[in-house]
Amino acid sequence: MFPAFLAPVPLHRTLKGIQLRSRRSLTPCATLQSPQQSTPTAKPNWSPNTWRSRPILQQPVYPDSQALHNTEARLSQNPPLVFPGEIRRLRAALARASAGKAFVLQGGDCAESFDHFNAASLESTFRVLIAQSIVLSYLSGQPVLKIGRVAGQFAKPRSNDMEDTAVGSIPVYRGDIINSAAESKDARVPEPERLLRAYSQSAASLNMLRALAKSTQSMMEWVSLINRLTPEKYAALVTHIEDALNFVAACGLDTSASTEGLQNMREPEFYSSHEALLLTYEAALTRQSMTSSGHMSWYCSSAHMLWVGERTRQLEGAHVEFLRGIENPIGVKLGPTADPAEVLTMLDTLNPDNDPGKIMLIIRMGQDKLMDRLPALLRAVKQEGRHVVWSVDPMHGNTIKVNGVKTRPFGRVLGEVDAFFQAHAQEGTVPGGVHLEMTGEENVTECLGGDVNEVTEERLSENYKSMCDPRLNGAQSIEMAYEVGQRLRKFSRRK
Ligand SMILES: O=C[C@H](O)[C@H](O)COP(=O)(O)O
Numbered sequence: 001m002f003p004a005f006l007a008p009v010p011l012h013r014t015l016k017g018i019q020l021r022s023r024r025s026l027t028p029c030a031t032l033q034s035p036q037q038s039t040p041t042a043k044p045n046w047s048p049n050t051w052r053s054r055p056i057l058q059q060p061v062y063p064d065s066q067a068l069h070n071t072e073a074r075l076s077q078n079p080p081l082v083f084p085g086e087i088r089r090l091r092a093a094l095a096r097a098s099a100g101k102a103f104v105l106q107g108g109d110c111a112e113s114f115d116h117f118n119a120a121s122l123e124s125t126f127r128v129l130i131a132q133s134i135v136l137s138y139l140s141g142q143p144v145l146k147i148g149r150v151a152g153q154f155a156k157p158r159s160n161d162m163e164d165t166a167v168g169s170i171p172v173y174r175g176d177i178i179n180s181a182a183e184s185k186d187a188r189v190p191e192p193e194r195l196l197r198a199y200s201q202s203a204a205s206l207n208m209l210r211a212l213a214k215s216t217q218s219m220m221e222w223v224s225l226i227n228r229l230t231p232e233k234y235a236a237l238v239t240h241i242e243d244a245l246n247f248v249a250a251c252g253l254d255t256s257a258s259t260e261g262l263q264n265m266r267e268p269e270f271y272s273s274h275e276a277l278l279l280t281y282e283a284a285l286t287r288q289s290m291t292s293s294g295h296m297s298w299y300c301s302s303a304h305m306l307w308v309g310e311r312t313r314q315l316e317g318a319h320v321e322f323l324r325g326i327e328n329p330i331g332v333k334l335g336p337t338a339d340p341a342e343v344l345t346m347l348d349t350l351n352p353d354n355d356p357g358k359i360m361l362i363i364r365m366g367q368d369k370l371m372d373r374l375p376a377l378l379r380a381v382k383q384e385g386r387h388v389v390w391s392v393d394p395m396h397g398n399t400i401k402v403n404g405v406k407t408r409p410f411g412r413v414l415g416e417v418d419a420f421f422q423a424h425a426q427e428g429t430v431p432g433g434v435h436l437e438m439t440g441e442e443n444v445t446e447c448l449g450g451d452v453n454e455v456t457e458e459r460l461s462e463n464y465k466s467m468c469d470p471r472l473n474g475a476q477s478i479e480m481a482y483e484v485g486q487r488l489r490k491f492s493r494r495k
């Protein structure tokens, strides 16, 4: 199934410290072994621990290393959160997206929280993601692949190690899996037991998301949710969506689940993802499993898809080293400084056999910089015949501060989406997805703008709950789906 793993990395891009690939012996063993029981890996010179000898950024320093070690040992015995078959299914779906036959919608919290965790909030985000996917599918005529930033999105990379607060300068909050957001020096001390709590919350979230995905909704229930959150300017489109759904229902197609798209609407396939930042957590949840062709492979069982962040994507760093050995699909965040040679080397390292469902390049350059920087990347990747899904994260490059509060104006976010489609039209490449920090909660006031119940500067403090960066609320998320869908529709018709 993966014979090309045996191919050597092109010499000119071989990384210092990563040896050329060579034939390796395969040792059969039971499926889903943990790192501590591991047999030789299918990837040469890699194990779930090789990252430990690489330079690493954005990691906490635990005062009690024995406690951390005990927690890692505990986690490595815990059951996997996701399974190899699901991961392989996601890769097959992503391969379709890389060929322009599906579109990826990836979204969820900036940072999941222990204190804000509740069923209503999780369910509202799930429902809004499905509603967005219906709008996107209707407008573009493409199946939409739904991936949540959920069930593991707990660790945050930060710009600075320290912050000034009312109690003086203290270490920054790095996400609930690491320390507490409370403003005191003690609260910011990293605590290993938080890894176990994050694991438990992720398991509970996945349990609920799997149940939600299986609980059949009538199409009209979706229409009523979409209707409530649709801006006036798109009211006519809701009627068209309703007509289309009525038509397929009248044809008996909604119950027969005879096409991928319709089945997806009734029983949506839903995948989890998060930034692979806290490598002690990710490594402890990495398991070995046999592929259908009898090869042993490593899967990170913390989420279906993982991504490497803009701040930790150094080619010789620990995060890329960890990610190169696992079979999960990998996202790579690319900010304005990413250059073509670096991106191609990254692809050599993470996807040496050029599998079309393996890599998602997630552009987050900011609306002002994208048109300057993205076309060169699109050209280089296309010229080299590399298969990737191109996605846009229009959130992270468009953050501003208003009265000291981080926010993102809806218009700027949309500006980056626009530029993304424009760059692909110019270069003849495929815009394959969108990545949003969002919540299904309707009354959240973190991002400015939006047509339904507009968030003004004065309203930002009304209900600002994000643990780190501002999210689109339920109505802003649906509005964004219309905007992205219109652009995707125009794009598809241009072909
Ligand atoms: O979500 C992304 C980063 O973690 C976040 O933007 C960092 O925020 P900071 O610049 O306030 O540290």
Ligand SMILES: C=C(OP(=O)(O)O)C(=O)O
Binding pocket: 110, 157, 275, 308, 309, 310, 311, 333, 334, 364, 393, 396
């Ligand atoms: C930190 C994030 O993004 P980036 O690495 O693009 O800044 C994120 O998506 O949470």
